[in-house]
Amino acid sequence: xxxxxxxEDREMELREHxxxxxxxxxxxxxxxxIGMASIFTRSGMLIKKFWMEVFHEKLNIYVYSPTEWILAxxxxxxxxxxxxxxxxxxxxxxxxxKPGLYPHERRFLKIFLPFSYLLFLIGCALxxxxxxxxxxSLATMPYLGAYPFLSAKKTLYGAFKIFMAFGLALQIPVLAxxxxxxxxxxxxxxxxxxxxxxxxxxxxxTNITMDITGLSQIVVLALVVLMYELSIVVAKLMER
Numbered sequence: 001x002x003x004x005x006x007x008e009d010r011e012m013e014l015r016e017h018x019x020x021x022x023x024x025x026x027x028x029x030x031x032x033x034i035g036m037a038s039i040f041t042r043s044g045m046l047i048k049k050f051w052m053e054v055f056h057e058k059l060n061i062y063v064y065s066p067t068e069w070i071l072a073x074x075x076x077x078x079x080x081x082x083x084x085x086x087x088x089x090x091x092x093x094x095x096x097x098k099p100g101l102y103p104h105e106r107r108f109l110k111i112f113l114p115f116s117y118l119l120f121l122i123g124c125a126l127x128x129x130x131x132x133x134x135x136x137s138l139a140t141m142p143y144l145g146a147y148p149f150l151s152a153k154k155t156l157y158g159a160f161k162i163f164m165a166f167g168l169a170l171q172i173p174v175l176a177x178x179x180x181x182x183x184x185x186x187x188x189x190x191x192x193x194x195x196x197x198x199x200x201x202x203x204x205x206t207n208i209t210m211d212i213t214g215l216s217q218i219v220v221l222a223l224v225v226l227m228y229e230l231s232i233v234v235a236k237l238m239e240r
Contacts, residue, residue: 020096021096024092024093024095024096027092028088028089031085031088032078032081032082032085035080035084035085036074036077036078036081037077039076039080039081040073040074043074043076043077044073046076047061047072047073047152048061050156050159054132054133054136054159055133055136056137061150061152062150062152063152063153064151068152068153069152071153072152072153072156075153075156075160076156079164083124083167087113091113094109094113105181108178108181109178112174112177112178115174116171116175119170119171119174120167120168121167122170123166123167124163124166124167126166127162127165127167131162132159132162132163135219136159165220165224169220169227170227172224172227172228172230172231173230173234176232176234176235177231177234177238180238181238186235186239187232187235187236187239190231190232190235194232197228198221198224201220201221201224201225
């Protein structure tokens with residue numbers, strides 16, 4: 001089926017593309033800074049509440065450098081802001097790509113992008129209510145009679161990485177569906193790249209999502225493998 005050229009499509013120089021991308025990136029950065037500033041003033045209280053809900057028991061929060069608590073508050077503020085403005089970030093990138101999209105592609109994205117955010121929230125909720133409490137509960141067990149003194153920065157960083165991993169991993173089938181619809185990839189391409197993707201995920205899970213127990217790497221890797229295999233099925237359905 002032949003489609004007319006995208007209604008807003010025109011030849012643009014690389015400089016124009018970069019300028020447009022810069023404009024979108026600046027807007028996203030401003031939104032992040034405003035959100036972080038509003039949350040930072042209450043971040044200490046929110047961290048303590050988060051700490052209690054994750055471990056389900058009263059545990060002291062320890063810092064091992066003068067700047068650790070401030071960095072923990074800044075990171076906490078960034079992550080919460082990212083969760084809240086995630087739809088806006090996706091919307092800005094959609095506007096960046098919009099001029100080159102056909103009308104039917106735009107309609108397709110308008111349907112799938114809200115669904116993408118829903119999956120993102122489901123992934124984060126799964127991490128928050130199930131995975132992180134289960135994984136981190138092992139950290140509170142005395143090892144050989146030694147009681148753990150948990151670092152604020154390391155503990156929060158580990159939890160946030162699991163959050164991001166679960167939230168983004170559930171995007172894989174949606175991204176695959178969008179890419180197939182836009183004729184950027186095929187189900188065969190996904191199959192051919194399967195081994196490379198799994199090796200890359202294993203390396204990232206080992207080096208980025210390290211936590212106190214070491215179990216989060218296995219959990220993240222298993223989730224990505226499951227989502228990637230599901231994306232191949234989705235890609236086949238889209239091709240039909």
